[in-house]
Amino acid sequence: MIFRRKAFLGAVSAFENAVRTHDADAAERAFAQLHAVYAKAGDGEFREAGPRLAALLDDVPQGPRAMAAVITGACVERGADAAACAPGVLAGAQEAFAAAEAFCARWAETGGGELPDPENDALDDEVVARTGYEQAIGWWTLPQWEMASVAVLNAKAVRQGSGGKAGLLARVERVAEASGHEFKCLAYALRVLDDEPLVVLHRESGTGYAMRMSGLGDNFQLHTLLAGALIAGGQVSGDAPSAREIAVCRDAPGQTPTTGVFNLVGADGGWIWNEGTPSDIAVVDGVRLLVLDPPPYQRGWPAGRLFPGMHGDLVLERVLDAREAADWFAKVAPAKG
Known part of the structure; x- marks a missing residue:
């Protein structure tokens, strides 16, 4: 258990340092280690790591940001403070769906056709040329952002305290209409009523x-x-x-x-x-x-x-x-x- 604690929280610390010093190579190595060991961490480690990772999300490069959000969501599911983790996760989801909305528009403007499947198709240069890199990454990472967002929205305090739910839901619905993808879990979670x-x-x-x-x-x-x-x-x-x-x-x-x-x-x-x-x-x-x-x-x-x-x-x-x-x-x- 001591080794696993050092492995997981050590990877979190290394990732924090690399992101804050803008050391891309170190961040990539730390993130790979974080991804490799997080599943073996204990509940106490998840509780500590969740808010720390959530606070970094805005500074993580666009590609790995979504996977970092998924790990943050996993921390919430194992006891991390959802209210502390939610702002970073939901803000990232807003950005990703905004990029995906632009992706769908550019895809239609450049000939249309069946949209790539983020979960089964590889992101290639042709797609990037048609839509732009940020827009393509936004589209490709939607499954991860949906997963992470639902993890924090399970908490009533997050649902009641998040002032951006209506805006995010509107984006989700627009992307769903433009793409034909349902995003049911996130859309339904954002519609949940409390009290x-x-x-x-x-x-x-x-x-x-x-x-x-x-x-x-x-x-x-x-x-x-x-x-x-x-x-x-x-x-x-x-x-x-x-x-x-x-x-x-x-x-x-x-x-x-x-x-x-x-x-x-x-x-x-x-x-x-x-x-x-x-x-x-x-x-x-x-x-x-x-x-x-x-x-x-x-x-x-x-x-x-x-x-x-x-x-x-x-x-x-x-x-x-x-x-x-x-x-x-x-x-x-x-x-x-």
Whole structure:
């Protein structure tokens, strides 16, 4: 353990010194050593190394910067302070997606065609000549930036404290539209809502509920937690999910089969797809408003979390009284036949 600690944190120190003295050869050697030994480091070493590496990211050359961000993200997953590591990682992701956006534009301007696959194609001189080096590196490193960004966004403090989420999401969406690549993990992580009020109306019983949700990666997770809060909680009738199904949607590891018991519907009568995110639920009079109808067909899926490192929560704060529920029902479209 002593040797491994010296190897990992020694590589971190060597990398810091090389980056700060602008010694490219030493930085390359230290980075290679860092990459070779980090997987064997202990949790305490990861906790120490994460903020140190994050503080360097802005000064690391564009190519290895993305891999340094991945190692920083790995440190966060092993206990490093996500809030301390996030600014460097998310700023780097912003730059990479900005470069990738320019890459897609230049690719289209210079003849178009199928875009190179960053994970399977080599970056060659022809691509650089068409798009520019910085733009090409931005495109090629997006998978690494997505991985590192999701690692820090697993932390609620980062999601709540990052003022640049909307700008990054807009860039991600523009690059996705221009390229046809989805970047689903990062886009969904940036859409996660925390401490978000939600009014839920159960149409069959005419009842309503004030709820609050945090850390839900998709509507599959929301669906199961709604059934847990309302059916398992004794508010409405139906087939309740098991304690295990509810637990894996909160913070327990793994997945387990479940079956849908509702159809999630917006105030306008449109379906809220399980494949989407809670951010798809429209805001009505200052709060997201969701209607629960009977499912039109039986559908099952693996209950769990899209982001295993992100804890989810859905809290029933109070049952609406009959008059308040009726007021909310007056704002929604009738059930569709």
